[in-house]
Amino acid sequence: MTAPCTLCPALAAHRRCIVQGYGDPQARLLIVGEAPGHLGADRTGVPFTGDRSGRRVQALLMGLGLSEATDPAMNAPRLRGVFLTNVVRCNPPGNRNPTPVEVANCAPYLAAELAAIRPQVVATLGIFAARWAFRALLDRELPAGMRALHGQVWPAGGRTLLTLVHPARASTAQMATAAAQLQMLLAG
């Protein structure tokens, strides 16, 4: 058995579990968040479940027909056409932001998921995921803050990138924009 990853000592000492990506390995849509939340994925082991952000994302997926769940509070929803993951796989102490070193440490896991799933659409939630996507998919730095980037669509070498604010900070109107943009991209 492979030993659990301890590349980020502060996260390895704090996390309850390593939260790997979750969902449909044949997904057209890859959703990338920031890190497992202390009250959510760090507890459930499944990205975007168990806390308010998770419920908002799961409700979004249910509305798009990408989840067979009957309740957005379910901790292990059956997903189809979507795969959920994070820039870092371990919960930072106090839900703090991941450091650049921690993001870099975890980047190979995310790159491996991207290579295995080969999604047509990548949607990022929050600035850390957007920053990763701009570097990994567009080979450039973020051109603006998240408020300006929310709902924007970017051609990304045969894929489409959609940048969204994190559901922990999104308004109801911003969540509606996210749903509309995803619906449009998945219909295309």
Ligand code: SF4
């Ligand atoms: S965040 Fe990623 S690289 Fe860092 S300890 Fe967890 S699994 Fe390893």
